[in-house]
Amino acid sequence: MSRNDLNSTSGTNWAALESRSEENIDYSDIPPLTDDFFERATLRIPADRADNLVQLDPDVKQWFEGQGEQYKTLINNVLRQYIENNKTQHSA
Secondary structure, three states: OOHHHOOOOOOOOHHHHHHOOHHHOOOOOOOOOOHHHHHHOOOOOOHHHHOOOOOOOHHHHHHHHOOOOOHHHHHHHHHHHHHHHOHHHHOO
16 A cells, blocks of 8 residues: 555655655754653554454563564464364364
8 A cells, every 4th residue: 555545634745755865854853762751651552453462471472582573473373273273172
């Protein structure tokens, strides 16, 4: 999906912005993000995505992350295999 397909009301000229090199972007008016900022920050998750959250124990998450970049796909595959192996036990 391109930016032109979005229902954006920002009025941003994306073509002009994307044609600039990053070296020419002036960040001087943006304050640095400090530790204090992140300590006070609140994570906001859109409601349509919040239903997909699963709380994993830290050691379980760490093990899966150690399996490589595609660890989320691996978690999904492990759960899917569990479902397939247990379909007959819970279908009553």
